[in-house]
Amino acid sequence: MNTKFTLIAIIATALAGAAPAAHAEAVFKWVDSSGRVHYSDMPPPPDAKKVEERMMRGIAPASSDKMSPAMRQAVERSPVKLYTTAENCDGCAPARQYLQGRGIPFTEVKLTNQDEAAAAAKVLGKAKPEEVGVPALLIGSKPINGYLESEWASELTSAGYPAKR
Incomplete structure (x- = not known):
């Protein structure tokens, strides 16, 4: 087995374990029945139109699981x-x-x-x-x-x- 490759794999594994987990949070954009645009970290109501969901990294808005x-x-x-x-x-x-x-x-x-x-x-x-x-x-x-x-x-x-x- 290649010693150089093994050493690199061990270092990469250690760094990945030591680094904080990157989190991604969903942000929703939608239009309500009156035509107003809303942005929220909560899912839109069932009657929402033009729903967009984007995953944002590095931010932690309030989400229902937290x-x-x-x-x-x-x-x-x-x-x-x-x-x-x-x-x-x-x-x-x-x-x-x-x-x-x-x-x-x-x-x-x-x-x-x-x-x-x-x-x-x-x-x-x-x-x-x-x-x-x-x-x-x-x-x-x-x-x-x-x-x-x-x-x-x-x-x-x-x-x-x-x-x-």
Whole structure:
């Protein structure tokens, strides 16, 4: 047997065992029934259109296999949507940071035009698009307009989301 080849094989095997396993996570892109594009690490709903799945290396978004049973159950029963806008939204960044800090998977819907605002108003129980207070949160079917951390914390806990990661 070739000694040089054997030595190389042993070193390669040792290095492969010592290196951290590269992980790949799925990221989904889809279009909902209102034509809005969503990106998430959670699989899209059954009625989603134009579904794309990409494997991303080196990132570790929350995936259902890494969630606690309580978090997984809360996500299945009451998925979270965050409604934001790029303009005049002082509370959008803190709202997003709150959800991320608490480890809650969510879909962000950025309202960029009147049609999107009208669709959001309907989902959030408002008669007119201008009545939607952003940021707004939809926990399952329960809408919350505006960001008040104590209210969001209470509603998310009531929906079964763990208080901490």
